[in-house]
Amino acid sequence: MIVVDGLRKSIRNGTRNVDILKGISFEVPRGQFIAIMGASGSGKSTLLGLLAGLDSPSAGDVKLNGTAISYLPEDKLAKVRGRTIGFVFQSYQLVPTLTALENVLLPYELNADGSADAGLQRARELLVNVGLSDRMDHYPVQLSGGEQQRVALARAFILRPPIVLADEPTGNLDTTNGAHVLELLLNLNRSEGTTLVLVTHDPVLAEYADRRIVLRDGLVVSDELTEKPSPELVR
Template sequence: MISVSGLRKSIRNGSRTVDILKGIDFEIARGQFAAIMGSSGSGKSTLLGLLAGLDTPSAGEVSLNGVAISYLAEDKLAQVRGRTIGFVFQSYQLIPTLTALENVLLPYELNSDASKPDGLQRARALLESVGLGDRMDHYPVQLSGGEQQRVALARAFVLRPPIVLADEPTGNLDSVNGAAVLELLLNLNKTEGTTLVLVTHDPVLATYADRRIVLKDGLVLSDELNING
């Protein structure tokens, strides 16, 4: 489902070139839950952005569901992202002027390939599944952090993407809300049958993954199946 080959990312910092990713190779199978781990500065968030097609590598390639995305024109890339990827951000990224239901429906409005007739029913069902059936008409400012992240989970899954990418989805939440959001994410992922890639620095969270990929200084330090996951 996800293939990474020779992936490198460098940036210019004044007269210096800073190598963030230094040549990464791995594949993630359909339906697998992979946790990408590493300390701050290891390159894990940069890697996730490249997997999502939000950035262009300096060298190498990312393929999603058989489609090489790294050097696609922006219009083609947007189509692939819309069909293939759901994204869960640490900071929720909800539109403040839209209700919870409207935020979940937003991918339908942005994706011309999406089948819209069942969109409202699908969005309502997902909000019900994350415990927000009575909060659909509330705006983000009226929701707690945990509730906002649950809206973001519903939005990520609304178009039934084959891949969901999550960047520290519990990082802004307390332990109780973080555990609840993680449980909902895992339940949704299992129910929907998606491939889940989650960036985290939390070793406890990573114990739930099928596989753990650990980065250090822009390289893969270890890549192992989690027999307890």
């Protein structure tokens, strides 16, 4: 589902180039949940941005579901991104002038070919699944951080994307809300059959992944399958 081949990313800092990613390669099969870990500055957020097509590599390529995305023109990249990837941000990234239901519907309205009624039904079902049946008409400012992240989860899955990318999805939440959001994310991932790539610095969260990739100084220093805890998640 994901192929990373010789990926490099450098940026100009004054008179010198700084290498953030130094030629990394790995593959992620369909349906696998991987956690990408590493200290601050290791390159993990840069890698996630390249996987999402939000940035271009200095060398190498990324393939998503068989499509090489790194050098596509923006119009074609936007179509691939819209139909292939659901994204969960640490800072929620909800539109403040839209209700919870409207935020979830937004990717559907921008990318889907189906009927408006089908999209509305799907959005409502997802909000029920994340425990927000009574908050659909609330605006982000009226929701707690945990509730906003649950809206973001529903939005990420609205188009049934084959790939979901999550950038520190519990990083802004307290322990209780973080555990709840993690459980919802994994339950949605299982029920929808997506491939999940999660960037985190939290080793406890990473334990729930099928596989853990660790970056250090722009290189993969560890890539191993994990022994996951009981499915009874962080009760």
